[in-house]
Amino acid sequence: MDLSAVSRAGAVAAAAAARRVVMVTGANGGIGLALCERILSEDDQIHLCMACRNMQKAEAAKSELLLSHPGVDISLLKVDVGNINSVIKAAKEIKKRYQRLDYLYLNAGIMPFPHFSLKAFLSGLFSSMFATGEGLLTQEDWLTDDGLQQVFMTNVFGHFLLIRNLEPVLCQAGCASQVVWTTSSNARKSAFSLTDYQHSQGQESYSSSKYATDLLSVALNKHYNIQGLFSSVVCPGLVMTNLTYGILPPFFWTLLTPIMWLIRVFTNTFTLSPYNGSEALVWLFTQKPESLDPLVKYCSCTSGLGNNYVAPCKMDIDVEVAEIFYQELLKLESKMKANNYITGDHN
Known part of the structure; x- marks a missing residue:
């Protein structure tokens, strides 16, 4: 027996086991792909799991990352967080692959069939209304095969089920794991109701779902911090992604884009690019989760000169409402x- 070979193999296995495992949902484009790129630039020794619904796009995104980071350890996982069976199946696969999960970035989300109010946009350009998105967008929604509202299922409940089913790899004594939600400045308290938390009766399902994730993050910290799981929420600012471009016809963006770059001189929330929008997500990768404030949303900001930074913002959250909502999700x-x-x- 070649003892040196056995020793080398053992060393390789130990090094692989010591790698931090980072999983990103919605990783094949936009903010998710920019996040993957930037995290690999921070630490190219991690194992990156790109969890995507469209595997063809996922393969293309993986190839793109390997061009800029040759030799890094990347795997793909098929998951549609808008489908219960897909979430449960993906969670089982993750538990087979990994002994623990260090970072879970919950980035996947939808804003279907948005209707844009040009009047609200023009009247709110330099007001707080524009910063929150109030009145700017309404959406259509529909029921999933599981009988749930699609936006709620995709943006909230699918990720909640993923966390619940990943407890064995997220909650381990002596090792902190971090869950990070991509939320929005459009997460408004006025759009959310405990009596209709799936937002079946309203027209702002996206805003409701993002406020729901803020509530859920607060509740998760209450219930899981003692088990070593910590949750944070991030606002990427106004980012131009496929989701954003779907709001208006292309010729409108041709007219609006120069104006938006001008507005960025006066407001730090116009991050515009996925790279800039991922600033707070990457910043959290470098922080100790135990040191973070569970009632703070970490916002990606870009100055008029194009400098990126992270600004903490206290969330408008009632802790009691967060707990009631969490219990409602357990009942669901x-x-x-x-x-x-x-x-x-679920374990």
């Missing part, structure tokens, strides 16, 4: 199990 999870939408124990 139990209901889905009772109706056989979810099979097996």
Whole structure:
């Protein structure tokens, strides 16, 4: 037996086991892909798991990352957070692959069929209304095959189920894991209701879902910090992605883009590029999760000169409401199990 070869193999296995594992949902484009690129620039020794719905786009994104970071350790995982079966299947696969998960970036999300109010846009350009997005966008929504509102399922409940099913690899004694939600300045308290948390009766499902993730993050910290799991929320600012470009016809963006660059001189929330928008997400990768404030949203900002920085912003959150919402999600999870939408124990 070649003991030196065995020793080298053991050293390689130990090094692989010591690598931090980072998983990003919605990683094949926009802010998710920019985040992957920047995290690999911070630490090219991590194992990156790109969790995507479209595997063809995921393969293309992986190839793009390998061009700029040859030799890095990247794997792909198929998951549609808008589908319960897909989430449960993906969670089982993750638990087979990894002994622990250090970072879980919950970045996937949808804003279907947005309707844009040009009047609200023009009247609110330099007002607080524009900063919050109030009145600018309404959306259409529909029911999933599981009987849930699609936006709520994709942006909130699918990720909640993912966390619940990943407890064994996220919650380990002596090792802190971090969950990071990509939320929005459009996360408004006025759009959310505990009596209609799926937002089946309104027209601002996206805003409601993003406020719901803010609530959920606060509640997760209350219940999971003692188990070594910490949750934070990030606002990327106004970023031009496929989701954003879908709001208006292309010729409108041709007219508006120069104006938006001008506005950025006066407001730090116009990050515009996915790279800039990922600033707070990458910053959290360098922080100790135990040191973060659970009631703060970390915002990506860009100065008029193009300098990126992170600004903490206290969230408009009622802790009691966050706890009630968390309990409602647990009840919904139990209901889905009772109706056989979810099979097996979440652990």
